Amino acid sequence: MQTLIEQALNDRRWDFTYLGMQVLIEGLALVAFQRIRDYSKNTLCRQVNAYVMQDEARHVAFGRLALRDYYPQLTDAERREREEFIVEGSRHLRDRFNSPEMWETIGIDPKDALQEINRSEGQLRFRKRLFSRIVPIVKDIGLWGERVQKLYTEFGVLHYGDRNAQDMLDHDAQVAEEFDRLVGKSPKA
Numbered sequence: 001m002q003t004l005i006e007q008a009l010n011d012r013r014w015d016f017t018y019l020g021m022q023v024l025i026e027g028l029a030l031v032a033f034q035r036i037r038d039y040s041k042n043t044l045c046r047q048v049n050a051y052v053m054q055d056e057a058r059h060v061a062f063g064r065l066a067l068r069d070y071y072p073q074l075t076d077a078e079r080r081e082r083e084e085f086i087v088e089g090s091r092h093l094r095d096r097f098n099s100p101e102m103w104e105t106i107g108i109d110p111k112d113a114l115q116e117i118n119r120s121e122g123q124l125r126f127r128k129r130l131f132s133r134i135v136p137i138v139k140d141i142g143l144w145g146e147r148v149q150k151l152y153t154e155f156g157v158l159h160y161g162d163r164n165a166q167d168m169l170d171h172d173a174q175v176a177e178e179f180d181r182l183v184g185k186s187p188k189a
Protein backbone atom coordinates (compact mmCIF):
# COMPACT_ATOMS: atom_id res chain seq x y z
CA MET A 1 0.00 0.00 0.00
CA GLN A 2 2.76 2.37 1.02
CA THR A 3 4.73 1.43 -2.09
CA LEU A 4 1.72 2.20 -4.23
CA ILE A 5 1.18 5.62 -2.68
CA GLU A 6 4.86 6.48 -2.91
CA GLN A 7 5.02 5.42 -6.53
CA ALA A 8 1.96 7.46 -7.38
CA LEU A 9 3.12 10.60 -5.60
CA ASN A 10 6.78 10.49 -6.57
CA ASP A 11 6.33 10.03 -10.27
CA ARG A 12 6.94 13.32 -12.06
CA ARG A 13 4.27 12.57 -14.63
CA TRP A 14 1.05 14.07 -13.30
CA ASP A 15 -1.18 11.36 -14.64
CA PHE A 16 0.50 8.66 -12.53
CA THR A 17 -0.50 10.59 -9.43
CA TYR A 18 -4.08 10.75 -10.67
CA LEU A 19 -4.05 7.11 -11.63
CA GLY A 20 -2.72 6.02 -8.25
CA MET A 21 -4.73 8.34 -6.07
CA GLN A 22 -8.04 8.97 -7.84
CA VAL A 23 -8.49 5.63 -9.52
CA LEU A 24 -6.87 3.04 -7.26
CA ILE A 25 -6.64 4.47 -3.76
CA GLU A 26 -9.86 6.46 -3.72
CA GLY A 27 -11.52 3.41 -5.23
CA LEU A 28 -10.33 1.48 -2.21
CA ALA A 29 -11.48 4.25 0.12
CA LEU A 30 -14.96 4.23 -1.41
CA VAL A 31 -15.30 0.51 -0.71
CA ALA A 32 -14.41 1.07 2.95
CA PHE A 33 -16.88 3.96 3.32
CA GLN A 34 -19.56 2.04 1.48
CA ARG A 35 -19.43 -0.78 3.98
CA ILE A 36 -20.30 1.63 6.76
CA ARG A 37 -22.82 3.59 4.69
CA ASP A 38 -24.76 0.49 3.69
CA TYR A 39 -24.38 -1.76 6.73
CA SER A 40 -23.93 0.33 9.86
CA LYS A 41 -26.82 0.22 12.30
CA ASN A 42 -26.14 3.80 13.36
CA THR A 43 -27.90 6.34 11.15
CA LEU A 44 -25.42 9.11 11.83
CA CYS A 45 -22.53 6.84 10.80
CA ARG A 46 -24.36 5.92 7.63
CA GLN A 47 -25.15 9.52 6.86
CA VAL A 48 -21.62 10.83 7.44
CA ASN A 49 -20.18 8.11 5.23
CA ALA A 50 -22.72 8.83 2.51
CA TYR A 51 -21.49 12.44 2.47
CA VAL A 52 -17.84 11.41 2.46
CA MET A 53 -18.61 9.13 -0.47
CA GLN A 54 -20.40 11.88 -2.33
CA ASP A 55 -17.26 13.96 -2.02
CA GLU A 56 -14.88 11.11 -2.89
CA ALA A 57 -16.98 10.12 -5.88
CA ARG A 58 -16.43 13.64 -7.21
CA HIS A 59 -12.67 13.21 -6.90
CA VAL A 60 -12.81 9.92 -8.75
CA ALA A 61 -14.98 11.50 -11.43
CA PHE A 62 -12.51 14.35 -11.76
CA GLY A 63 -9.59 11.96 -12.24
CA ARG A 64 -11.57 9.94 -14.70
CA LEU A 65 -12.44 12.95 -16.85
CA ALA A 66 -8.88 14.25 -16.88
CA LEU A 67 -7.39 10.88 -17.78
CA ARG A 68 -9.86 9.84 -20.43
CA ASP A 69 -9.07 13.05 -22.31
CA TYR A 70 -5.35 12.61 -21.94
CA TYR A 71 -4.75 8.91 -22.61
CA PRO A 72 -5.86 8.79 -26.24
CA GLN A 73 -3.01 11.25 -26.95
CA LEU A 74 -0.31 8.89 -25.70
CA THR A 75 1.79 6.55 -27.80
CA ASP A 76 1.21 2.82 -27.44
CA ALA A 77 4.42 2.48 -25.44
CA GLU A 78 3.37 5.24 -23.03
CA ARG A 79 -0.05 3.71 -22.60
CA ARG A 80 1.51 0.32 -21.90
CA GLU A 81 3.48 1.88 -19.05
CA ARG A 82 0.25 3.12 -17.47
CA GLU A 83 -1.31 -0.29 -17.91
CA GLU A 84 1.67 -1.82 -16.20
CA PHE A 85 1.09 0.52 -13.27
CA ILE A 86 -2.57 -0.51 -13.10
CA VAL A 87 -1.63 -4.19 -13.14
CA GLU A 88 0.90 -3.73 -10.32
CA GLY A 89 -1.40 -1.48 -8.33
CA SER A 90 -4.32 -3.87 -8.69
CA ARG A 91 -2.18 -6.72 -7.39
CA HIS A 92 -1.08 -4.61 -4.41
CA LEU A 93 -4.67 -3.80 -3.57
CA ARG A 94 -5.87 -7.35 -3.89
CA ASP A 95 -3.06 -8.66 -1.72
CA ARG A 96 -3.06 -5.93 0.88
CA PHE A 97 -4.59 -8.10 3.60
CA ASN A 98 -2.31 -11.06 2.99
CA SER A 99 0.33 -9.73 5.43
CA PRO A 100 2.90 -12.56 5.05
CA GLU A 101 5.23 -10.89 7.60
CA MET A 102 2.53 -10.97 10.24
CA TRP A 103 1.78 -14.67 9.75
CA GLU A 104 5.47 -15.48 9.88
CA THR A 105 5.91 -13.51 13.11
CA ILE A 106 3.12 -15.36 14.86
CA GLY A 107 4.42 -18.71 13.62
CA ILE A 108 1.95 -19.56 10.86
CA ASP A 109 3.15 -20.56 7.43
CA PRO A 110 2.14 -17.66 5.15
CA LYS A 111 1.27 -20.18 2.44
CA ASP A 112 -1.33 -21.85 4.68
CA ALA A 113 -2.70 -18.48 5.74
CA LEU A 114 -2.95 -17.35 2.14
CA GLN A 115 -4.92 -20.43 1.22
CA GLU A 116 -7.44 -19.63 3.94
CA ILE A 117 -7.57 -15.95 3.01
CA ASN A 118 -8.28 -16.81 -0.62
CA ARG A 119 -11.18 -18.95 0.48
CA SER A 120 -12.62 -16.62 3.09
CA GLU A 121 -15.95 -15.15 2.21
CA GLY A 122 -15.19 -11.72 3.64
CA GLN A 123 -12.07 -11.46 1.54
CA LEU A 124 -13.83 -12.55 -1.63
CA ARG A 125 -16.61 -10.06 -1.03
CA PHE A 126 -14.11 -7.27 -0.39
CA ARG A 127 -12.26 -8.01 -3.63
CA LYS A 128 -15.47 -8.09 -5.61
CA ARG A 129 -16.57 -4.73 -4.24
CA LEU A 130 -13.15 -3.21 -4.77
CA PHE A 131 -12.81 -4.23 -8.38
CA SER A 132 -16.42 -3.52 -9.21
CA ARG A 133 -15.42 0.09 -8.51
CA ILE A 134 -12.00 0.17 -10.12
CA VAL A 135 -12.49 -1.89 -13.29
CA PRO A 136 -15.18 0.31 -14.90
CA ILE A 137 -12.96 3.38 -14.47
CA VAL A 138 -9.87 1.66 -15.86
CA LYS A 139 -11.79 0.59 -18.96
CA ASP A 140 -13.40 3.99 -19.33
CA ILE A 141 -10.10 5.90 -19.35
CA GLY A 142 -8.80 3.58 -22.07
CA LEU A 143 -6.26 1.45 -20.23
CA TRP A 144 -7.90 -1.71 -21.49
CA GLY A 145 -4.95 -3.45 -23.13
CA GLU A 146 -4.24 -7.15 -23.19
CA ARG A 147 -2.29 -7.27 -19.93
CA VAL A 148 -4.98 -5.46 -17.98
CA GLN A 149 -7.71 -7.68 -19.36
CA LYS A 150 -5.66 -10.77 -18.63
CA LEU A 151 -5.17 -9.73 -15.02
CA TYR A 152 -8.83 -8.94 -14.44
CA THR A 153 -9.78 -12.24 -16.04
CA GLU A 154 -7.42 -13.96 -13.61
CA PHE A 155 -9.09 -12.05 -10.73
CA GLY A 156 -12.53 -12.95 -12.09
CA VAL A 157 -13.57 -9.31 -12.32
CA LEU A 158 -13.33 -8.57 -16.04
CA HIS A 159 -17.12 -8.33 -16.42
CA TYR A 160 -17.21 -5.22 -14.22
CA GLY A 161 -15.79 -3.43 -17.26
CA ASP A 162 -19.35 -3.44 -18.62
CA ARG A 163 -20.59 -1.25 -15.79
CA ASN A 164 -21.18 2.38 -16.57
CA ALA A 165 -18.55 4.35 -14.65
CA GLN A 166 -20.53 7.57 -14.50
CA ASP A 167 -23.75 5.88 -13.32
CA MET A 168 -21.82 4.30 -10.50
CA LEU A 169 -20.47 7.66 -9.29
CA ASP A 170 -23.82 9.37 -9.80
CA HIS A 171 -25.40 6.74 -7.61
CA ASP A 172 -23.11 7.69 -4.71
CA ALA A 173 -24.26 11.29 -5.06
CA GLN A 174 -27.91 10.21 -5.11
CA VAL A 175 -27.57 8.17 -1.94
CA ALA A 176 -26.14 11.21 -0.15
CA GLU A 177 -29.01 13.38 -1.44
CA GLU A 178 -31.42 10.78 -0.15
CA PHE A 179 -29.95 11.28 3.33
CA ASP A 180 -30.41 15.02 2.90
CA ARG A 181 -34.09 14.46 2.26
CA LEU A 182 -34.39 12.15 5.23
CA VAL A 183 -33.03 14.74 7.61
CA GLY A 184 -35.14 17.46 6.03
CA LYS A 185 -32.46 19.51 4.34
CA SER A 186 -32.82 20.54 0.74
CA PRO A 187 -30.58 18.51 -1.56
CA LYS A 188 -27.44 20.15 -2.85
CA ALA A 189 -27.34 21.14 -6.47
Ligand SMILES: [Fe+2]
Pocket (backbone or CB within 6 Å): 026, 055, 056, 059
Ligand atom coordinates in the same frame (compact mmCIF):
# COMPACT_ATOMS: atom_id res chain seq x y z
FE1 LIG B 1 -10.56 12.38 -2.29
